[in-house]
Amino acid sequence: MNAATLFGLCGAALVGFGLYGLVTNPEPLRKVLAFNLLGSGVFLVFGAISKRAAAAGLGGDPVPQAMVITAIVVAFAATAMAIALVLRLLEETGRATLSSDGPGGTSTDGGNS
């Protein structure tokens, strides 16, 4: 077991936790956090794939690394958008919740892209 496998497994577990938080947590802000966790788990899996493909004197394959850099910036832009939506929701309705039909309806998930 080397570093690549280890952090890849760590990334896989983070994807699981992030997805769980996204599905079960009713607060929109916490959903955004969970979505970010999910995303960074995927990035770590990419990192493991990049490290595994080390060749030509490099520590890792630069193509997945460049993709992760792009993805981090895009994830930040999406998070900013999601947060702005949550705050606008609060301004309009005075509540920070996604369910409109009372208890039980927590499966709708907006605000994340």
Place this chain on the structure above:
Amino acid sequence: MTPWLDIFTVAAVSAGALFFLAGTVGLLRFPDALTRLHAVTKVDNLGLGFVVLGLLPQSNGLFGALKLVSIWLLVQLSGAIVTQLIAGAVRQHGPRG
């Protein structure tokens, strides 16, 4: 020459690690927020200082050594100011904040 420099590195870096240990003990054991803050910032900064001192002979060239020292200075400065900020927040809300 080189073995002496290596011994110096080992000694200073070990001293730095010891200070990190002390800082964590303080964080665990001290009774209130202000003393814990003190343990985290002051002792850990000293630990970092020793680590940087120990790494100086191993760094590549004068530029690398200067960079190490300036990182330490940056951490030292920003750490000191941020600690003041946190302590101000503690005072505003009472010591148990």
Place this chain on the structure above:
Amino acid sequence: MASFLFGVACLVLAMVALGLFVILRRPAEVDQMMAAQLLGTGGVAILLLLAVATETSSITDVALMLALLAAFAAVAFVRNASDSANEAPKGMSGQ
């Protein structure tokens, strides 16, 4: 020398982990604000040790970045706490 530095990095990482464990479990927000501070020193020490141990000088740049942004994050934490205190005195959770 490299494995010694790695060993020290392990030790510092363990200390940071222990500190974070304690800090994140304490209910008072003031304690939680120290988390960024802890990584600002401990994380920088780990990265500098790794930079020399693996002979990759660019890791020093990551340490520089971490030092700058840990201070930035700490400011954001304090801003948040002082905001909430001004708006609602009961906003802070007691111990």
Place this chain on the structure above:
Amino acid sequence: MTISFFYDVGLAVLILGVGTTTIFAHTAFAAVIAFVVYGLLLAIAWVRLAAVDVALTEAAIGGGLTGMLLLGAVARLRHAKVDDIRTGLPVRLVAGVLCALIAAGLASAILLPPAVIPTLAPMVMENLAQSGLGNPVAGVLFVYRALDTLLEKVVVLLALLGVWSLAPDSAWGGIPALRVYARPNATLTFLAQLLPPLGIVVGVYMCWVGAKEPGGAFQGGAILAAMWLLVMIAGLESPPSIGRPWLRLLLVVGPALFLAIGLAGFLLANAFLAYPPGYAKPMIVAVEIALTLSIAVALGMLAAGPPERVRQQ
């Protein structure tokens, strides 16, 4: 070898622990703090994956800017009415099992690598010399996958437009609702006077060193954005109103220059986004400098949020 393995295991466990804290923490504030710590820890982990460029980006964006953004939201949502709905136990159980299955699927993809591991590293290194760059990641970003990088800038601008358009009509053209310190604080003012000059030097250094070593426009821009936000939070400079011409000019100068050079590629090198031989490096450096400015302004405005107040002239 063994000692570095211990280190990796410790770091992975710590990241998992802090990551789960962001999901299971009781208060949103604790969750966000854990997320910031998680971002800074990930930067340390990326170093171990031989991805120093990613580590720099993650430290700047994951640790700094995202934390700033989320903390602002926590402060506003603190007094919001939250319906106390809890997801029922059966739903949580089913979700847990399904999420564990997905994680297990990903883990098996990691544990069972293909017989021949695909890699593009040799191709990148073969062609890197032509571009005159020394950093393979910068080479991928600005030469082989330049279209991705260009489109990403467009995405960031579109997200900014989206955030701005969420403002009520009456606030259009106003200044962003960035939360600042409620009262002047001498310590913070001192920090905001001291740190930004250092940060600007580091940002410019990151941008400049990016052609040769890890670093580049993203990392430099993110640092500059963080320093700008620090000055605005401390109240030394109020956020600009979104209608300011210089703001809009800075926002588009990077993507516009990139696009112009891309279109010039049709004339000079017979392909979109191709660089004429011999001029690749100066062109890329020019694009990087313009992009650093645009990214800094765009990220800073994204973190500052939609416009709220109209006064300020």
